[in-house]
Amino acid sequence: MSVVTELGYLGLSVSDLAAWRAYAAEVAGMEVVDEGEGDRLYLRMDLWHHRIVLHADASDDLAYMGWRVAGPQEFAAMQEKLSAAGIPFTVGSETEARERRVLGLLKLADPGGNPTEIFFGPQVDTHKPFHPGRPMFGKFLTGSQGIGHCILRQDDVEAAARFYELLGLRGSVEYHLHLPNGMVAQPYFMHCNDRQHSVAFGLGPMEKRINHLMFEYTDLDDLGMAHDIVRGKKIDVALQLGKHANDQALTFYCANPSGWLWEFGWGARHSTGQQEYYTRDIFGHGNEAAGYGMDIPLL
Ligand code: MBD
């Protein structure tokens, strides 16, 4: 049985590398690494070589997401599982693996057409302490919980759930949200480790592949500092500070330089392994800046 163990890395296509360099470092606190290629920047959140690659590209969207498996045996077993399920994939060349700083990777697409990679063996630079892009009280919460979570575009929610189940994630509908138009949104949340969800979908049609990336600080004061910086820079906040019913994280959502959202969080509980659903959040998460695909009634 081969299952993915974490959402390990992301590639983002960004039209304004300079704006992203400032946002990632000065707002979020990530470490920006420029290796001189000219067409990309690396973002560190821990000791990995990188967790995010910013690729200079006009599309301002998700370029790819990388799901980790433990090692070469799981990597081989995953290929057998995908083949048996009739899901097409290609095995990355040595050059492609080196580009991602991993020992091996597969390239495929999820049912929504989102470029998906399955990899093992990330380069971890244990000799290079994480150096935040701005002062931080604590760290980014990664480790066995991976980078965070993404909300993705999926036209066929059931097909998406089957695909992510095949990869080894579990989960289902966690909210019934009554929309102003009378419809009930029933978003799915799926997990593969202690992080309450690593991927979610089913919030309705989306312009981009990705609605948001959520990442988490270990220290509440870093969330507070990020919030002060976002407010000081008058960056659009789509959802105000609030606490989700499912992961119970204190979060807010603000625009990134590509015009989609980063959800800054702290204090999430772990996945419980038992399905529940909710009709609203615990508190907060009021709608503020409109047009980011998050104009949903969470309270
Ligand atoms: C989340 O992380 C989220 O983005 C939404 C919309 C609801 C619950 C948890």
Ligand code: FE
């Ligand atoms: Fe989220």
